[in-house]
Amino acid sequence: MHPALSVIVFTTLSGIGFGLMSLLGIGLGGDGLAFRWTAVVLAYGFAVIGLLSSVAHLKSPGRAIYAFSQWRSSWLSREGVLSILTLGVFGLWALAYLFMDRNIGALGILAAVLAVVTVYSTSMVYAQLRTVPHWATWLTPAVFLAFGAAGGLMLLATLLSVFGEEGARPVAQFALLALVIAWVVKAAWWQRAAKTTLVAAGSGIGEATGLGRIGRVRAFEPPHTSPNYLMREMAFEVGRKRARALRRVAIGAGVVLPLFLVILAVYLPIATAALLLLALVSHIAGMLAERWLFFAEARHAVASFYGIGQADGDVAFL
Amino acid sequence: MTTLPQTTNRKLGLVIDLDVCVGCHACAVACKEWNTGAYGAPLSDMDAYGAEPSGTWLNRVHSYEVKPEDKPAQIVHFPRSCLHCEDAPCVTVCPTGASYKRSEDGIVLVNEDRCMGCGLCAWACPYGAREMDMDAGVMKKCTLCVDRIYNDHIPQEDRVPSCVRTCPANARHFGDFADPDSAVSRMVAERGGYDLMPEQGTRPVNKYLQPRPKVDAMPAGEGCGKHDAHAPATPGGLLGWLDRALAALD
Numbered sequence A: 001m002h003p004a005l006s007v008i009v010f011t012t013l014s015g016i017g018f019g020l021m022s023l024l025g026i027g028l029g030g031d032g033l034a035f036r037w038t039a040v041v042l043a044y045g046f047a048v049i050g051l052l053s054s055v056a057h058l059k060s061p062g063r064a065i066y067a068f069s070q071w072r073s074s075w076l077s078r079e080g081v082l083s084i085l086t087l088g089v090f091g092l093w094a095l096a097y098l099f100m101d102r103n104i105g106a107l108g109i110l111a112a113v114l115a116v117v118t119v120y121s122t123s124m125v126y127a128q129l130r131t132v133p134h135w136a137t138w139l140t141p142a143v144f145l146a147f148g149a150a151g152g153l154m155l156l157a158t159l160l161s162v163f164g165e166e167g168a169r170p171v172a173q174f175a176l177l178a179l180v181i182a183w184v185v186k187a188a189w190w191q192r193a194a195k196t197t198l199v200a201a202g203s204g205i206g207e208a209t210g211l212g213r214i215g216r217v218r219a220f221e222p223p224h225t226s227p228n229y230l231m232r233e234m235a236f237e238v239g240r241k242r243a244r245a246l247r248r249v250a251i252g253a254g255v256v257l258p259l260f261l262v263i264l265a266v267y268l269p270i271a272t273a274a275l276l277l278l279a280l281v282s283h284i285a286g287m288l289a290e291r292w293l294f295f296a297e298a299r300h301a302v303a304s305f306y307g308i309g310q311a312d313g314d315v316a317f318l
Numbered sequence B: 001m002t003t004l005p006q007t008t009n010r011k012l013g014l015v016i017d018l019d020v021c022v023g024c025h026a027c028a029v030a031c032k033e034w035n036t037g038a039y040g041a042p043l044s045d046m047d048a049y050g051a052e053p054s055g056t057w058l059n060r061v062h063s064y065e066v067k068p069e070d071k072p073a074q075i076v077h078f079p080r081s082c083l084h085c086e087d088a089p090c091v092t093v094c095p096t097g098a099s100y101k102r103s104e105d106g107i108v109l110v111n112e113d114r115c116m117g118c119g120l121c122a123w124a125c126p127y128g129a130r131e132m133d134m135d136a137g138v139m140k141k142c143t144l145c146v147d148r149i150y151n152d153h154i155p156q157e158d159r160v161p162s163c164v165r166t167c168p169a170n171a172r173h174f175g176d177f178a179d180p181d182s183a184v185s186r187m188v189a190e191r192g193g194y195d196l197m198p199e200q201g202t203r204p205v206n207k208y209l210q211p212r213p214k215v216d217a218m219p220a221g222e223g224c225g226k227h228d229a230h231a232p233a234t235p236g237g238l239l240g241w242l243d244r245a246l247a248a249l250d
């Protein structure tokens, strides 16, 4: 699948933003005014930048308003509705938190639950697609939710530490745990993906054309002489060669380095804030690589009509 | 509404006969021609005279080589357009309500005034039947020529999809699959019409007919002489007399 930058940025940032929102909502934030403002602005900012970049991906963004109408059937519509609801409820909670010095527990918890459900609905936009065997698994929502939690916790720990609030240490410890869990889930996702080729999923060239019942099928002549929308969007083959290298970047920057830095931050009494900030930046860089692979490595059933992605398996875990 | 109708009164669609398709692409061209001047935005082309021309088409013709276990390879031409699926995933994923399936005849359409060009429906379709129009920024797909089949302003014989009307080999047939006695239903029953990628659970309305098995290649050592059955029979009467007379002079 074509790894559109707007969608990569959107899924990564909005996951972290909604993650932070739900942590603030359940009352894990600090007390200082500087912390509160920064945390609320960042949570909102990440989510809103994410949502805006997803709108940038539309060909007719002027009609995006209709996307709130089909929540009964469409996960993408549900995602839109839930995002706005979450931003609204969290916004109300934040008003009290910022201006009235009050943490309205019920509202905060509602915002937290809505944030989690929003991230879930984002993941279901992909997980619902039977046409993309890599994505069509419950592991996809698990990955999105686990990364949202890990990213949110790391951001929260960093902020608490930067503003000298209490609780940075235990939150950083939770972040460690969440990071490990998230990458274990992702490893399982990758393991499954390596086995889930188009042919294995029953969507190879033989089934696509139905000619497999006669014999071995090979694409002989394509219908057009230069790549079209389908090939650019769904039979994306550029950069697959570099998948292995990118996977190492994702693991190195996304988990190995952050783990190391967060452990240092938790158990060394110096430069905690700087270490956590560095860990967070590294984690986000790793996540962008992970999301790039999420799209670029995933094959769509329509590739089978073009004889693409039939024989070779996908890159193994490392 | 992007929820699917429980049932449709009729199930209009196409039968595509891979046994007779000659891969001439006439259906693709006729489709492009009709739909550029008909339903919705015209089908645009980008970089039409440049190095990498690319355009919106609702029907594409692939060619495949199929190699049976014990026989020579054969070429099969394969037109691909929307199958107007009963469980159309392209419809249910659409967030705006632009994509819908009609309850009266099962045709799957895009209301372009509501489409925001997110492209998710094209991701949901296993058959590559939807293409984004890069000029209009809306999703395009086969309309089953809804503006021909019910059109009182054109002669009766033209009230079929453009691709069907054009095909010189008669490889495309249009009809109602809900009626077991329709020509398309009978064709499917007789020839074992099949679904593409049934594991996707889309329940396509359009059916494909597979190529008939090829006659065995000539056994080794037998020349053309053995194939007298194909030579014209020796004529009788006046023509026969002439034939024999000419043979004597030969």
Ligand code: SF4
Pocket (backbone or CB within 6 Å): B081, B082, B083, B084, B085, B088, B089, B090, B091, B108, B124, B125, B126, B127, B128, B129, B130, B141, B202
């Ligand atoms: S062929 Fe594709 S576009 Fe047409 S109805 Fe089926 S899923 Fe939708």
Ligand code: SF4
Pocket (backbone or CB within 6 Å): B093, B094, B095, B096, B097, B098, B099, B110, B114, B115, B116, B117, B118, B119, B120, B121, B122, B138, B139
């Ligand atoms: S591209 Fe248009 S028709 Fe397709 S899912 Fe998006 S809004 Fe619906």
Ligand code: SF4
Pocket (backbone or CB within 6 Å): B030, B031, B032, B034, B035, B058, B059, B081, B082, B141, B142, B143, B144, B145, B161, B162, B163, B164
């Ligand atoms: S039915 Fe009409 S729109 Fe559909 S492929 Fe044929 S000519 Fe094109």
